[in-house]
Amino acid sequence: MKNAKILMWFFLLFLLSCDKSIKSENSNNYIEPTTPLILISVDGFRWDYFDKVETPNFDRIINNGIKADGLKTVYPSKTFPNHLSIITGNYPSNHGIVSNYFYDPSFDEYYYIGAGSVAAQDGKWIQAEPIWVTVEKQLKRAMIMFWPMSDAEIQGIRPSEYYVYSDSPTNISRMEQLLNWLDLDGRNKPTFLASYFSIVDTIGHRYGPNSSEVIDSIIEVDEAIGHLLNGLEERGILNDVNLLIVSDHGMVETPIDQIINIADYIDLDSVVTIGGGPFMEIRPNDNDIENVYQQLKNIDHTQVFKKEDFPEKFNYYNNDRIEPIIFLADEGWSIQKPGRSPSPGSHGYDPDYKSMDGIFIARGPAFKENFYGPQIQSVHLYEMMCHLMEIVPAQNDGSLAETEVFLK
Numbered sequence: 001m002k003n004a005k006i007l008m009w010f011f012l013l014f015l016l017s018c019d020k021s022i023k024s025e026n027s028n029n030y031i032e033p034t035t036p037l038i039l040i041s042v043d044g045f046r047w048d049y050f051d052k053v054e055t056p057n058f059d060r061i062i063n064n065g066i067k068a069d070g071l072k073t074v075y076p077s078k079t080f081p082n083h084l085s086i087i088t089g090n091y092p093s094n095h096g097i098v099s100n101y102f103y104d105p106s107f108d109e110y111y112y113i114g115a116g117s118v119a120a121q122d123g124k125w126i127q128a129e130p131i132w133v134t135v136e137k138q139l140k141r142a143m144i145m146f147w148p149m150s151d152a153e154i155q156g157i158r159p160s161e162y163y164v165y166s167d168s169p170t171n172i173s174r175m176e177q178l179l180n181w182l183d184l185d186g187r188n189k190p191t192f193l194a195s196y197f198s199i200v201d202t203i204g205h206r207y208g209p210n211s212s213e214v215i216d217s218i219i220e221v222d223e224a225i226g227h228l229l230n231g232l233e234e235r236g237i238l239n240d241v242n243l244l245i246v247s248d249h250g251m252v253e254t255p256i257d258q259i260i261n262i263a264d265y266i267d268l269d270s271v272v273t274i275g276g277g278p279f280m281e282i283r284p285n286d287n288d289i290e291n292v293y294q295q296l297k298n299i300d301h302t303q304v305f306k307k308e309d310f311p312e313k314f315n316y317y318n319n320d321r322i323e324p325i326i327f328l329a330d331e332g333w334s335i336q337k338p339g340r341s342p343s344p345g346s347h348g349y350d351p352d353y354k355s356m357d358g359i360f361i362a363r364g365p366a367f368k369e370n371f372y373g374p375q376i377q378s379v380h381l382y383e384m385m386c387h388l389m390e391i392v393p394a395q396n397d398g399s400l401a402e403t404e405v406f407l408k
């Protein structure tokens with residue numbers, strides 16, 4: 001009984017510690033902050049979700065700012081590769097987070113994500129520089145309440161304040177935290193702030209992109225954005241911050257009668273398979289790549305490639321973490337092992353499918369007003385954000401010229 005009580009206390013203390021920001025012990029030679037840049041990701045918010053329901057708060061951003069005709073994702077259109085491309089400006093083969101789940105032969109370890117993931121908090125996995133590291137290196141502060149890998153130490157650096165990822169804090173409390181950080185004075189004030197909402201993606205998987213539940217989740221996020229906008233307005237700083245809202249990918253319906261059962265084509269005992277659903281990567285145990293490749297050729301609703309022949313448009317090559325065979329499903333089809341079935345919605349397909357597009361909207365002193373611009377690719381945002389914060393970008397695959405059309 002006594003032990004149970006003690007355990008309960010430890011559990012409560014653990015819960016409390018999860019919902020607290022962590023302050024880093026970086027240098028204290030910070031310089032004057034520049035115009036704050038707030039970056040928010042709404043996971044799985046497809047480019048056309050604005051048409052589903054009134055979004056008065058998103059509209060306050062778009063009408064006073066810019067909206068792109070979609071944010072084109074990088075392959076694979078999954079959460080971690082895309083969030084890392086947004087904040088490093090590199091394609092996944094160059095930033096190293098080639099999927100949500102993959103194997104690294106030199107570490108002999110698997111990478112995986114989710115609340116509590118040890119790998120997702122370990123900077124050894126990342127092979128490019130996230131923007132918060134660029135910011136902190138140039139003596140400005142970054143403060144982040146959730147962004148993939150913002151809770152990892154990278155090049156010995158962490159954001160000035162950050163949280164270990166957890167699903168539990170409410171969406172409103174995430175916005176409240178950003179506002180509280182903006183209340184800091186002088187050199188304690190952040191130049192870069194970021195946060196993240198998971199709800200639209202979670203619901204999109206569970207009920208499908210055309211469900212009424214997705215509409216409810218859009219409304220919930222719109223309200224949280226409203227909380228942020230009101231807080232900025234009350235502080236008299238709404239026009240003094242650059243606010244960017246992005247998403248990492250879209251979502252498409254994945255009906256259960258559109259399954260490709262991988263076991264119908266290859267002997268699963270002779271290979272290692274990684275992933276499933278929109279794509280599967282395959283490593284033959286005996287290294288007989290040609291044999292497996294031949295077995296997977298000419299299957300309806302799929303395409304198969306040897307790693308070295310994967311089309312250039314995917315920018316997905318040249319990293320040991322990519323397996324020798326890449327098996328791709330057509331939009332809405334799911335590659336599954338026996339006994340597995342897809343959830344009603346998914347993503348991870350070829351970024352050329354418009355359904356995989358995310359969003360890019362923004363407002364603030366740097367942005368044009370009431371401007372609708374072209375689709376842009378997410379790898380170009382890093383250069384733009386560095387430009388807005390007056391910092392020198394690290395090595396990346398993006399180009400500032402691609403986003404200049406949105407800027408004043």
Ligand code: AMP
Nearest residue numbers: 078079113114115120147148149165201
């Ligand atoms: P996906 O299915 O590719 O959209 O992945 C979404 C999932 O990523 C979320 O439901 C979370 O479980 C996970 N996730 C998001 N942010 C983080 C993070 N910072 N650390 C660990 N896992 C995360």
Ligand code: ZN
Nearest residue numbers: 043044079248
């Ligand atoms: Zn996602």
Ligand code: ZN
Nearest residue numbers: 044079201205
């Ligand atoms: Zn998802």
